[in-house]
Amino acid sequence: AQKVTQAQTEISVVEKEDVTLDCVYETRDTTYYLFWYKQPPSGELVFLIRRNSFDEQNEISGRYSWNFQKSTSSFNFTITASQVVDSAVYFCALSEEGAGNNRKLIWGLGTSLAVNP
């Protein structure tokens, strides 16, 4: 079975703090994809990043960075110098083989991040 665990249910930080959101996954696939999405209070899930299992390079995009560690099956997300606008629920997801070669996503339960001024 494939599973995605986001152990942190809620995190609260003060603006300008760095914060790391953890994601641990389980899979038997050799080729898989990992994703992070952001869900602000408006409800829309906003795509942040996709990483395939063969690319373990860390990624940085502005204040966001991702640390993919295949050895520990983790794909953690760090926000540097957090801002109030970062307040949202963040979801980690893993793709798995579905019907007809269409992969589907397995979702974590999400981490609710509150950034306070």
Added chain:
Amino acid sequence: ETGVTQTPRHLVMGMTNKKSLKCEQHLGHNAMYWYKQSAKKPLELMFVYSLEERVENNSVPSRFSPECPNSSHLFLHLHTLQPEDSALYLCASSQEISGFGVTDTQYFGPGTRLTVL
């Protein structure tokens, strides 16, 4: 319009009503999805359409009936719902490359907040 749009954004209905949710994607994708998001639960995939054919139906009750008339439009017809069906219903689209097992990123609409009285 850009991205993925959903109407209505909010819907309140009685258990005997019939209503429909509409999703439209303006991204030129060939796959569309319905998800249900309830509090404290992982995102639940309900239906997947690829090239306008339903490729996945995750044991969803028959009171939910999807329709995909073309690759840009997706509907979810609702009838005789139960209060436990109250949730955020999210539509997504992606470009699937069949035969290669490659998944592309799913892009989401803002969702319809459904309340069943």
